[in-house]
Amino acid sequence: MTAPVRPLPDLGTLTWDQSAGRACIWCKKLLTTGAVSVGIIRGQLGAHVLDTEVWAGPCCAVAQPQ
Template sequence: MTALPSALDLTRAQYSGWACCWCGKSLVDVTGAVSAGVSRGRDGAHVLDIEVYACPDCAIAPPPRNPTGKS
């Protein structure tokens, strides 16, 4: 299983559940988006953990992450 992107690496739309956590595709008008799990992150004392969602294509087979950890 591929690890989820860090909460610190997500865009505002991905963090808010409006876009796929993997590809960034808008989920506003998508049918079949699914929970991908909890993306974890911290900024000092602030816990930024958030449930993120994936589009139907990425839910089946999430793309591999590159070595820098950015999706």
């Protein structure tokens, strides 16, 4: 399974669970098994790098034909 190609939300709109990789990036359901990495949201605040890897659960991930 791979996550669908969708634009990632802004870093400032994420909940704590989403930014910590504990919840689906799109539907906010807590992740248990079958999570798929969907990318990294890049961010910076002065010298502080705020890059965050985000995940989608099986709820929002779809199988892609190969």
